[in-house]
């Protein structure tokens with residue numbers, strides 16, 4: 020739904036925005052009623068971006084072939100029958116069969132895909148097909164009364180399905196299906212200039228409000244327990260287009276309090292909720308923020324995104340097992356043949372894109388977009404199918420294999436969203452700020468026509484097979500490029516016309532401002548390191564990545580019964596880009612893995628180093644596990660070696676990722692500290708979930724000495740190791756605490772100072788800790804005043820000599 024909104028924004032935007040005569044598709048004369056509130060970036064219309072040859076254009080081409088192939092009369096068969104019109108077409112199968120309660124949804128997806136294909140390519144045949152469908156849908160809607168339905172009703176199933184959902188009788192998801200049709204009509208209006216589509220859509224919207232106005236608030240909220248797609252989104256988008264407040268009122272009748280209320284408080288209660296029922300509601304919430312400026316809607320969306328991407332998302336960017344959200348951080352424990360439903364990632368990408376428009380300063384939005392679009396969206400279409408057949412789930416159990424839809428006998432939800440995803444790859448590569456700033460977000464070969472500035476930007480790249488991209492400007496003028504430097508791209512470099520311009524930080528936007536001349540070239544080098552991403556709930560279960568690209572292990576016909584074991588030191592690059600071998604197994608980019616069994620996750624052997632933070636000017640984890648810390652109110656100062664993280668004693672701390680020692684029975688935490696002030700109960704580290712379950716190390720407890728404690732029963736249940744003295748101020752001090760079996764040992768400056776042989780509580784007993792802090796307590800204790808350096812976390816107990824070596828080496 021987003022591309023047309025950007026067009027509306029363009030039409031409503033600054034006078035600088037115009038339409039170049041060279042654009043292959045004329046923009047429709049859509050109304051431009053309401054600008055979006057709370058956005059500071061804007062999309063280019065799909066018509067402004069053309070894909071060059073890449074895996075994305077190949078996917079798009081297959082889907083376009085399918086759109087051309089489909090017989091519209093077969094898709095309209097049940098619509099016609101529903102209102103007593105004759106149809107001799109062969110009925111579709113699968114979820115479009117005449118007896119399936121979801122019938123008609125694919126026609127909506129098809130309309131969106133046709134509109135997007137038309138805008139993306141300029142090929143009028145897509146519009147012609149879409150126009151023909153809209154004509155028939157208008158005929159069907161006009162016969163609503165004749166068929167015994169209320170005015171404006173349009174569907175391939177009778178209106179009695181709506182009676183059933185209102186009365187809480189068994190029915191699949193009628194509003195879900197109507198949402199697809201409404202969204203398809205809106206796309207045909209905004210992307211293909213079909214005025215009749217808007218007329219039909221406003222008729223449907225009026226019918227929706229008529230139905231819901233008859234219900235009490237309680238009846239409406241109960242009805243919302245049944246999946247309804249993004250009804251709030253499409254009605255809000257219609258409000259933004261028409262300015263008719265009735266459409267916003269209708270949208271807000273679909274605000275589902277049971278889902279919105281906890282999210283507004285940033286509470287994760289998603290466990291056991293059907294994932295793709297919820298995500299579109301949140302896409303609706305961010306659009307309701309853009310339409311109303313009500314920040315509660317924005318908070319719901321931002322909180323949901325943070326919760327889902329950090330606590331419910333697999334390495335490929337998808338979520339859900341058996342279509343349901345699970346308890347937070349369950350990843351390794353939820354690997355099956357029905358993981359990562361593709362509709363979910365389609366909707367998460369829509370949400371991510373809207374959040375980027377809301378806050379384009381956050382580079383992590385588009386980092387996630389990149390992760391998901393390469394490792395799931397691109398990966399879930401069958402490249403051997405001329406028609407772009409689509410996965411429903413992406414199996415993530417070891418030995419899983421992708422399976423796909425077909426021409427006429429599938430029509431599952433993901434087949435529909437797949438048609439949409441593969442016809443809009445041009446919609447998130449570039450954005451602008453409404454003035455003179457261009458965002459370059461994705462490294463996909465393409466040409467942007469930036470009509471407002473009178474320039475084109477051509478992006479040539481073989482990324483991700485090579486870690487670089489090249490942007491060539493045609494036309495002239497002063498403007499700024501803001502180029503996303505992904506969090507994975509440490510050591511990036513930008514050259515302008517061959518001369519080094521900057522070495523930008525990873526995980527942020529690099530800015531290049533100049534008065535451009537035609538032919539200017541920006542080269543961006545993006546080093547792609549071989550890394551691993553650990554599952555939140557088991558640090559020994561990891562996926563292998565090169566830059567953002569997840570690798571899959573190729574297992575042919577071997578149906579594995581357990582995770583394959585991988586020693587990361589055995590990974591060996593081959594001459595094929597992004598392809599490795601390890602102990603006889605080939606690993607290839609997961610987006611290229613089709614037609615054989617594979618494993619995305621591995622049981623990692625060898626290293627027990629969970630995380631390693633040198634704090635040399637960044638919160639990066641250099642262990643290879645990718646557990647980047649988040650630093651709050653802290654600075655980098657000269658450290659014991661290199662730099663150190665300086666905490667101010669009042670607000671500064673660092674947060675390590677969730678479940679940092681999840682599943683570990685033995686462990687070591689080793690670090691350097693230089694205290695500026697020895698404050699009782701401040702923390703070197705404190706990993707826990709609150710004041711009930713935690714493990715901490717303080718430089719001075721109330722008994723006046725340093726203490727390690729671990730508990731699953733609050734302060735009364737603590738098991739402790741008390742040092743003979745407090746840690747000193749003003750001197751770099753090495754501290755380590757280890758557990759092996761029930762033996763806990765505390766070391767200071769390389770020597771043992773205390774032990775507890777009855778330390779029966781292990782980190783595993785704490786579960787998936789969510790508050791893993793350096794310098795901050797689970798309690799309202801003082802923050803640490805001092806500097807931390809070379810913080811290491813292991814899932815085994817280092818020996819006394821290993822601790823001594825760390826202390827004597829200064830690292």
Ligand SMILES: [Zn+2]
Nearest residue numbers: 360362432433
């Ligand atoms: Zn689906």
